[in-house]
Amino acid sequence: MMPDQILFSTANFPPLGGGISHYLYEIVRCLPPDQVQVVGLPTPGWEVFDSQQRFSIRRLGVPARWSPSSPQFKFMPPFYFWRLACERQTRFIMCGQAHHSLLLPAWLLRQIKGTPYGVFTYGLDLLRPQTRAHRGLFSALLRAAQVVFAISQGTANTALGLGVKPERIRVIHPAVNPALLTSKTPPETVRQRHGLQGKKCILTVGRLVERKGFDTVIRALPAILEVIPEAHYLIVGGGPAEAGLKALVADLGLETYVTFAGPKSRDEVADYYLTSDLFVMISREIPEKGDVEGFGIVYLEANLLGRPVVAGRSGGVADAVVHEETGLLVDPRDPAGVAAAVVRVLSDSDLAQRLGENGRSRVLSDFSGAAAAQKVLVALSDSCLAR
Numbered sequence: 001m002m003p004d005q006i007l008f009s010t011a012n013f014p015p016l017g018g019g020i021s022h023y024l025y026e027i028v029r030c031l032p033p034d035q036v037q038v039v040g041l042p043t044p045g046w047e048v049f050d051s052q053q054r055f056s057i058r059r060l061g062v063p064a065r066w067s068p069s070s071p072q073f074k075f076m077p078p079f080y081f082w083r084l085a086c087e088r089q090t091r092f093i094m095c096g097q098a099h100h101s102l103l104l105p106a107w108l109l110r111q112i113k114g115t116p117y118g119v120f121t122y123g124l125d126l127l128r129p130q131t132r133a134h135r136g137l138f139s140a141l142l143r144a145a146q147v148v149f150a151i152s153q154g155t156a157n158t159a160l161g162l163g164v165k166p167e168r169i170r171v172i173h174p175a176v177n178p179a180l181l182t183s184k185t186p187p188e189t190v191r192q193r194h195g196l197q198g199k200k201c202i203l204t205v206g207r208l209v210e211r212k213g214f215d216t217v218i219r220a221l222p223a224i225l226e227v228i229p230e231a232h233y234l235i236v237g238g239g240p241a242e243a244g245l246k247a248l249v250a251d252l253g254l255e256t257y258v259t260f261a262g263p264k265s266r267d268e269v270a271d272y273y274l275t276s277d278l279f280v281m282i283s284r285e286i287p288e289k290g291d292v293e294g295f296g297i298v299y300l301e302a303n304l305l306g307r308p309v310v311a312g313r314s315g316g317v318a319d320a321v322v323h324e325e326t327g328l329l330v331d332p333r334d335p336a337g338v339a340a341a342v343v344r345v346l347s348d349s350d351l352a353q354r355l356g357e358n359g360r361s362r363v364l365s366d367f368s369g370a371a372a373a374q375k376v377l378v379a380l381s382d383s384c385l386a387r
Contacts, residue, residue: 131289
């Protein structure tokens with residue numbers, strides 16, 4: 001028995017960027033269009049985007065500045081409840097992340113109409129509420145969900161720790177769409193743009209936040225340069241940690257070895273992956289802030305384009321990177337260990353090629369949107385039958 005209509009209630013959805021937005025879109029676009037509808041925020045540019053989709057999207061009647069990161073978002077439950085309540089053919093509500101603004105309206109509709117609900121979880125959205133006063137309510141709403149989709153086994157373990165029944169948890173990894181990672185600029189052009197001719201390029205792509213471990217790579221760089229003097233660290237992204245990272249680079253006298261390229265569009269990211277010799281992101285967990293890397297789709301993107309990776313062993317990263325097969329996993333708090341791993345890959349072309357080729361094959365075979373969507377349909381069918 002399949003739900004007549006799966007209603008995705010989400011704050012993160014294109015044209016808004018970000019990992020959650022990309023994750024959900026790759027699933028939704030592969031579901032039967034007549035069985036899915038999205039309820040989301042009016043992100044700038046949504047009119048054009050929505051008109052190009054095969055499935056239906058309803059945007060809330062709130063200002064576009066009310067983003068998931070804005071202070072107003074925590075007051076959004078009434079807006080979501082009204083929109084969800086207006087949909088008459090809904091048989092299942094899927095919350096795009098574990099946030100009370102999405103979970104509470106879904107729970108209320110279950111009490112009123114009996115409509116079951118589920119939730120996608122990523123790690124940070126589970127841990128951060130545990131540091132706040134409403135953690136009891138949040139955890140109760142999470143445990144009441146009929147199905148909990150976890151982005152990785154690490155996130156699934158976190159959900160188990162919060163009391164979610166194991167039979168309600170399903171792991172669904174992110175999907176990568178090769179069509180969205182097509183290079184338009186030759187690597188040499190990008191290298192010339194940043195003065196990287198003749199360099200061994202180490203790349204990180206991501207929001208500049210503490211969890212991503214940019215500072216660890218910077219601290220590892222002096223040891224890397226001792227062995228590979230032509231190494232250069234290229235950072236793509238922007239965020240609140242940028243000023244601090246630039247100050248660290250200056251303190252260590254590494255200005256000529258680190259380039260901050262700034263944020264890039266989806267159309268440009270592939271150019272930078274192909275410019276690099278090695279992709280590195282040393283994500284770490286920050287327990288006091290409830291901050292953790294739920295998965296790390298950038299590792300898959302780098303692998304898809306044949307690049308080896310070095311990653312921090314934390315959160316759900318071990319689901320994204322297979323140690324010694326598609327990349328190397330290291331202690332995210334050990335700059336010396338990071339340096340050793342980077343030097344090992346950059347010094348061994350056979351190893352780098354093997355990791356990159358294995359990574360590409362794994363992404364193409366195991367991380368498609370169609371496979372993820374099918375897992376969702378099976379889980380929702382099982383959940384409906386179990387009601």
